[in-house]
Amino acid sequence: MKIGIQTWGSHGDIRPFVALAEGLQAAGHEVTLVITCVDSDRYDELRASTGFELRIVATPTVPDKQALERIGNTIVRERNAIRQTRLAIEHLLLPAETAMYEASERLCAENDLVIGHYFLYTLAAAAERQGRPCVSVVLAHGAVPSAFQPPSGVPDLGAFGNRLVWRFARSVLNSSLKRYPDRLRKRIGVAPARDMIDTVWASEDLTLLAITPAICERKPDWPDHYQVCGALETRASVAEGSVSPQLLSFLASGAPPVYMTFGSMLSGSDQRQTIELLAAAAEAASTRAIIQAPAWNRLGFECSSQIHFVDSAPHASIFPRCSAVVHHGGAGTSQAALLAGVPSVVVAHTAEQELWGRELQRIGVACKAITRRRATPTRIAAAISEVTQSQRIAENARSVGARLAEEDGVAVAVRCIADRFAI
Template identity: 30%
Template sequence: MQRTIVLFALGSRGDIQPCVALGQGLAARGHTVRVIAAARYAALIAAAGLEAAPLSVDPAELLNTDEGQELLAGGRNPVRFLRGFRRLLGPLAEQLLGELLTASRGADLILAPTAGGLGEHLGSSLGVPAAEIHYQPSHPTGHFPHPMVPQARFLGPVGNRLSFQAVDQVAWQLARPFINPWRRRDLGLPSAPLLGPARRPASGGRRAALCCFSSAVVPRPADWPANVHLTGYWFVEEPAYRPSDELTAFLEAGPTPVYVGFGSMVPPDRAKAHTLVREALRRAGVRGVVQGDPKNEEVRSDDDVMVVEDVPHSWLFPRMAAVVHHGGAGTTAAGLRAGVPTVVCPFFGDQPYWGERVAALKAGPAPVPFRRLTVGSLAGAILHATNDPGLASGARGVGRRLSREDGTANACDIIERLLT
């Protein structure tokens, strides 16, 4: 039976693409899929054959503000991170929540990230089931701490488990002043209690959580319950992509280059960051494909560096000797799947965690935080990634495992069970 499924993609492109991949899988099974995302991604969503529900809030633009730069400088401190998001989104909360409600009407199932429990509030109001999307480990476990509270590991299994609950509570207390008025005013629900709404049971047990990552990268903890599904990554396939003549010529003109790009992360001084990257590539003795604006005179291409704006990672990364990036969950997944060594230069949030996972898998060197990045540290990490046979072997091994998985199909199977 055809159903309408609403997907919340509330972030940058790294959050959008997995939702698009999942949406395409569900659409191929006959379902109607609506993706809620910033307006700049409407064309990408429509091109995938899905309904786009544009939001007026654009995360990329927010990161360009003073508050956004402060958020990027916050590193891994969960309280500072979540308070930064509140400062960014607080003035826009009423408008954003109203748009989410409008876009969710008519849904038979809502799939949303854990932030603020948005899916659960809307599902309760609209009388439909809701499931969570986890882009990083978010369900409590005694085996490791929350990605944003690594210090909790020193307190053992109890500290590990409490770290997840602590992050959930901080997030809820910061969201509560916006969520409860919305529940009363627009959703027809009473205020949620001080410690947050009770988790409404889903069919067959507690609310389902779909973890959009692989057990090859994060082994499933033995104490996760059956309602937490580690599906594997949801990759967008782009077989129709054709590179420009300039990019093709550059790749054929010399040794295999190294990719460097920081996604939607916005360095405080872009020109300075580009100069640092270019000098590090030169010092490491490698050519580079660098993310940037080819029309910007300050970051122009030359014989050793090709500046590209938007090239699918699924096409580009397998053609690189190594990839250097910010450590977003989606970009990390693409680099690991390509089977080439990865250098993570994290800015904030869960990015340091993914850098640590890459290093633990021996698929790349230890992460180099962007705020401490120098020409020497980046050049050294690139040399390590491109010259260590152990890293090359580790990266190939992870890549082979990811290439055999079909996380999208696994997630679609789970969703169809929820619908029935």
């Protein structure tokens, strides 16, 4: 079968789709992957190492680093989750919408089936216009309605209360966000979307929740087209560089360090200030640390016996050798820390990342998340001490890591797709 895949976002939005493309290619399908990255042009190097066709479109969507920093700071300062989402659409997606839609149309014309990032409404619109079956891949589970779970950030009100809150949430999402996909759909002659959750983010053909079942169990009242496949993970480095001799030497020279990374959120911040925050937290916690910050050398930071800076590193190789991971709560980094079997300290920048922070705390592998607005060296240091000194958290992290090591989200996703479309 010819299958087209399209994704948009940061590294955490791209890596899972690379893994899925690899899995579908290995299953005998002819695969094309289209990626649009918000903040980096580092994916050119993948072209030579993949067995599928890779197309890179409108990347990065914000080439001006200072503009990206301003946008990131604006999103972090905004406390309302809906307004955060609107800012992300307007500043990070709309500049590339036309190019991404053209790529979506081409994918639909060339392939029997298309698969897309749930946030990327261009592919769903093109698929509907061309009558092509479309699979949605969801990377965060806070917007899947159920009487058994309230919307993200809302306390559990029981079945009746949760249904009422979801009804209100749908109304707010539709009035605030549906205008963006509907504007595109009108332009291409497709009827407005019926609902933001059900027909923009989800697909009634098949919606895969690419989240480990340790975090996200399938709810009894979900429609059949919602399926939890588990994390879409690959052991290969996806534009993450390699483990340098200097990093290996640092790892071998003392106690397991804390790995510190804010991922793509670093690009949308004052990088010097953020690096200083992380370095000061490591010093306050009296811990060795690896700080991931591509601009560290340019900004004048230097490695020491306590702190080692890296541009990037393959998390699957490094996280298992660390005592904890301090991160922003992105879906990819959260699941990488889980798989490594190490505790997390979440410094959440957005509402979705706050969800991951709560979930990691709920299953006992993290302390209470810190919001980026309230992050200080003292608070982060205290959280590091809490998770690294807790035997309970360490045992929970090892147990969850062992469970995840037995999962194969890519294989489950490939099987779900094969079953649904009889291929």
